[in-house]
Amino acid sequence: MQRISTTHLVKMKARAEKIVMITAYDYPTACLVDQAGVDVVLVGDSLGMVVLGYETTLPVTLEDMIHHTRAVVRGVRRALVAVDLPFLTYQTGPVDALRNAGRLLQEGAAAVKLEGGAEICPQIQALVSAGIPVIGHLGLTPQSIHVFGGYKLQGRDEESARRLLADAQAVEQAGAFSIVLECIPEDVAARITAGLSIPTVGIGAGVHCDGQVLVVHDMLGIAGKVKPRFVKQYAQLGDTIRGAVEEYAHEVREGKFPGPEHSFVSDEVAAPSFSSSKKT
């Protein structure tokens, strides 16, 4: 099975083939999304919110990202694994960016993602020069949530749309091979997508991007918090999980679980087999 490469993703744009990206943070989810045939598995710093229970992505550390990257890398055979550089691991300059991104590649990441425009281009150039593929991230960049004053649509007026386009072109020039566009009007995303030769991957940025990304907990219905408008829930696993655990609790309390088919009998009757759920 051939691994998806960064060059393959760039060629997909030229062939007008849509790129499918999704987040994963653990081994079983990584196995499932890879088996489902996605192109890119993103170990997003959104794990701070959907896995660790923080209010924002800001408390996420490089150690958190390394821990989850190791688990995801073990589960992915085909997709490209990209990993977010968390807050304060690259804003401080190219040397920090290189050291921290290098750690993620040593753990099996094939690319890193950084938030920001022209201001982080020196970091992108340093990474790409060192052989580290980079995905940019523009629009509603969650690590700047306190500057935006909340999770709000970006690029609404002509001036900020033009700024986004200029930033996207600067990020491409600096050497990024793709850019995530988050929570911007679809017409602005279309202009940016048309103005770049590298692919854009949208989240809340409309259908004209070269690909789409969703947070896996959001689309499976297990995020537990308010669902942003741009999320489509493809399953309601939260309800399924809650229902299954309620049924388990009920059966334990009623003495219905474990039944004979989940129990063993003593040696006098038969030798127990711990590898089977069948009664021995």
Ligand code: KIV
């Ligand atoms: O952290 C993340 O999951 C992301 C995606 C929403 C693009 O950056």
